[in-house]
Amino acid sequence: MSPVVLIRGVAGCWSPVGSRRSPQLPNSPLPNLVSSFVDTFVDFSVTGIFLPNPPSPPFSKTSYPSHDRLIAVGDLHGDLLKSKQALRLAGLIDSQDRWSGGSSTLVQVGDVLDRGGQELKILYFLEKLKRQAVKVGGNVITMNGNHEIMNIDRNFFCVHPSGLDEFQNWAGWFSTGNNMKQLCDGLQKPKDLYDGIPSTFPGIKQQYMNGFRARIAALRPQGPIATRFLSKNLTVLVVGESVFVHGGILPEHVDYGLERINEDVRDWITGSRETVSSDLVRTRNSLLWLRKFSNETAEDCDCSLLEHALSTIPGARRMIMGHTIQRGGINGACNNRAIRIDVGMSQGCINGLPEVLEISEDSGLRILTSNPSDHQNRHDLLIPEQHGPREVEVQA
Amino acid sequence: MGQDQSKAVDSPADPKTEESSSPSAHNSPPSMESLLAEATAFGNEDANASLEAKAQKALECPCIQNLRSGPCGSQFSAAFLCFLKSTAEEKGSDCVQPFVALQSCIQTNPNAFPKEVLENDEAETQEKPSEDYKIIPPRWAVEPTTSPKTKL
Numbered sequence: 001m002s003p004v005v006l007i008r009g010v011a012g013c014w015s016p017v018g019s020r021r022s023p024q025l026p027n028s029p030l031p032n033l034v035s036s037f038v039d040t041f042v043d044f045s046v047t048g049i050f051l052p053n054p055p056s057p058p059f060s061k062t063s064y065p066s067h068d069r070l071i072a073v074g075d076l077h078g079d080l081l082k083s084k085q086a087l088r089l090a091g092l093i094d095s096q097d098r099w100s101g102g103s104s105t106l107v108q109v110g111d112v113l114d115r116g117g118q119e120l121k122i123l124y125f126l127e128k129l130k131r132q133a134v135k136v137g138g139n140v141i142t143m144n145g146n147h148e149i150m151n152i153d154r155n156f157f158c159v160h161p162s163g164l165d166e167f168q169n170w171a172g173w174f175s176t177g178n179n180m181k182q183l184c185d186g187l188q189k190p191k192d193l194y195d196g197i198p199s200t201f202p203g204i205k206q207q208y209m210n211g212f213r214a215r216i217a218a219l220r221p222q223g224p225i226a227t228r229f230l231s232k233n234l235t236v237l238v239v240g241e242s243v244f245v246h247g248g249i250l251p252e253h254v255d256y257g258l259e260r261i262n263e264d265v266r267d268w269i270t271g272s273r274e275t276v277s278s279d280l281v282r283t284r285n286s287l288l289w290l291r292k293f294s295n296e297t298a299e300d301c302d303c304s305l306l307e308h309a310l311s312t313i314p315g316a317r318r319m320i321m322g323h324t325i326q327r328g329g330i331n332g333a334c335n336n337r338a339i340r341i342d343v344g345m346s347q348g349c350i351n352g353l354p355e356v357l358e359i360s361e362d363s364g365l366r367i368l369t370s371n372p373s374d375h376q377n378r379h380d381l382l383i384p385e386q387h388g389p390r391e392v393e394v395q396a
Numbered sequence: 397m398g399q400d401q402s403k404a405v406d407s408p409a410d411p412k413t414e415e416s417s418s419p420s421a422h423n424s425p426p427s428m429e430s431l432l433a434e435a436t437a438f439g440n441e442d443a444n445a446s447l448e449a450k451a452q453k454a455l456e457c458p459c460i461q462n463l464r465s466g467p468c469g470s471q472f473s474a475a476f477l478c479f480l481k482s483t484a485e486e487k488g489s490d491c492v493q494p495f496v497a498l499q500s501c502i503q504t505n506p507n508a509f510p511k512e513v514l515e516n517d518e519a520e521t522q523e524k525p526s527e528d529y530k531i532i533p534p535r536w537a538v539e540p541t542t543s544p545k546t547k548l
Contacts, residue, residue: 030457037479045499155532164537167511176502179509180472183462187510198529208537216531317468 009395014110031120031186041193042177044278046170047124049306052131054334059232059266060141062259066240067139070105071356071368072339074330075145077346078116078163080125085385086345086354089370092129099132099140107237109322109341110145110246110288113219115348117162123229143231144265145246146288147323149221152226152269156212164211171214174224193224222271235261235287240319242359243310248290248321250305253280254312261287293338294324303334310337320357330355330367339365451480468501468508 044050071090076083087093092101108126113119114287130140147158171193178190200209218225236258237244253261261280268276281288292302310316318337325344329352332339341357344350358366455464455473463472475498479490488495504506 022445030454031459033454033480034460034463034476037476039490040479041475041495041498043494044488044492050484050489052486154530156537157532157534159534161415161536175511176509180463182512183460183509185462187459201531201533203539204533204537205529205539208533212531212533212537 005013005153022026030188033183034139034184035181038177042126042173043172047121048059049121049124049128051124051128052135053234056232057130057134060139060237061232062234062236062262063238064105064139064240066242067105067359068238069101069358069360070102070107071101072107072109072320072341072359074109074342075111075325075346075349076108076116076122077114077345077348078119078122079145079346080116080118080121080158082124082345082347082351082354083125085370088355089354089368090356090358090387094211097125099129099138101133101137101138103137103139105139105239107141107239107244107320108143109144109244109320111147111322111342112142112145112234113151114147114158115160116165116346117166118155119163120166120225123225127229129391130138142233142236142266143237143244143246144230144235144281144288145228146281146286148230148233149265149288151215151281152221152230154216154220156215156259159215163210164215167214167218168211169315171210171217171227174218202223211323221269226269231266233265235265238313239317240359241315243313243316243319244320246288247286248293248306249287249309249313250285250290250318251309251312254309255288256280288323291324293319293333294321294326294342294344295333296324296328297327298331298333301338304336306334306338325350325352327352329353329369332365336365447481451477454480463509466508467505468498471498471501472500 017378026165029109040050041305048267050368071092073083073086076086076324078247080309084097087106088095090101090106092104092106094100106129112126126140126142130142150156150158175193178193181187182189184303194213194217197213199213204212217223219224229365235245236249236253238258243249263280264273264276267273269380278286280286283289285292293306295301306319308331310319318339320341322340324340325342326340327344327350330339339357343352343355343388345352345354355367355369358368360366445455454460455477460476463476465471475491475494478494479488482488482490484490
């Protein structure tokens with residue numbers, strides 16, 4: 001039962017004089033407000049999250065000076081609950097899930113995607129924290145893991161069924177949002193979400209077809225989720241003496257140029273570049289797949305290669321990596337020049353105890369570990385010392 | 397139920413001020429009737445009247461009349477109105493109720509906001525994606541008659 005609407009004329013509509021159907025100026029406020037409303041409504045419907053007002057913070061830089069306090073978190077793989085536990089453990093979020101880290105820096109070293117069903121919720125959550133942190137001098141830097149690139153490449157080998165559900169739900173709301181925008185004169189007609197995507201794939205169970213189509217639409221280069229979130233990821237990062245990368249860096253990667261690497265990957269995701277070199281992000285010795293410095297048996301790590309790589313990055317004294325699950329928790333190899341922070345915390349991995357690495361001016365390197373009594377089944381992985389911070393163990 | 401004509405503002409609204417936050421005493425999303433009542437009651441507060449009037453005016457704009465019609469038109473109007481008036485740091489976060497109402501309506505009426513089929517769209521859908529367009533599926537999604545190791 002809508003109210004009687006009188007078309008009063010143009011003064012109240014902030015649009016130029018003309019007939020009802022005349023085109024409005026592109027910067028006329030109302031269509032932009034409609035667009036903004038639709039985006040907010042879709043975001044809320046998909047994740048329950050309202051993002052702090054735009055703009056999204058600017059692209060992260062490749063290198064930063066060393067910071068008062070930095071927290072590094074490993075692979076999250078679609079487990080929102082464990083992700084929040086890790087962040088809360090580090091004092092970065094409060095009980096209301098708001099940024100409480102002040103001017104701290106958070107670095108997440110990739111692999112948000114795959115193996116779990118809350119991938120989008122994590123992406124949105126990290127974006128929310130990014131916007132909140134920036135307002136109080138903090139910083140949240142997200143990075144690409146191999147699983148981000150796999151998904152952009154339509155390699156869905158490690159997708160969890162609940163992951164398909166989340167994306168299918170997203171696609172439904174996003175499409176509705178597009179339809180709503182289409183119905184508003186003055187807004188550019190959104191492109192069809194599924195443009196160019198086949199309606200079916202041979203050999204796939206019919207019930208999953210829509211889920212895969214949704215995932216492709218979202219994550220392919222120029223896809224809405226790829227553009228909004230993944231294009232903001234760094235692939236390599238230097239903060240002070242610490243180098244961050246998902247898998248590992250070799251001298252040839254440094255030769256190529258760290259900033260160039262970040263630009264190449266970003267440009268590929270946003271569609272400015274057709275391709276990105278597989279040596280950077282897909283091959284066994286690429287930045288995102290390397291395990292040479294992550295062997296759980298520390299003696300098997302190629303420490304001289306690590307030293308060589310570090311020596312080519314000015315000021316670098318250690319490399320901090322995710323990607324390879326460390327069943328004993330965060331640890332260091334090669335005289336703590338390689339710090340391995342993937343603890344497999346996702347339920348889709350080994351449901352590992354949440355741990356984070358803290359790097360601070362006051363206390364140097366510390367591992368912050370969660371209260372063992374919360375994980376009744378994990379006695380075999382308890383660190384015998386104390387709860388709370390412990391010095392990084394040298395295993396090499 | 398008609399719009400309150402006497403609230404007309406003669407001068408064109410300034411786009412810059414329309415986004416500025418003004419103090420809002422309302423926490424719960426108002427109904428249309430209460431909006432009118434409040435607009436009248438707070439007629440003395442210029443800032444509120446301005447926000448109210450602008451919000452009401454926004455609803456009259458031709459560009460959203462399509463959105464305001466159909467089975468979810470009133471839910472859209474309520475949600476959009478609330479959003480317009482929201483001064484929260486996360487704009488719209490104080491509009492959960494009308495947002496949820498709109499969600500429910502859309503779920504009940506999947507065609508509430510139908511896609512406009514334009515001539516251009518039809519031309520685009522004629523183009524078939526290249527046969528090289530493949531995905532690598534997870535094992536659990538593969539039809540049993542096909543070898544799971546086949547890259548499709």
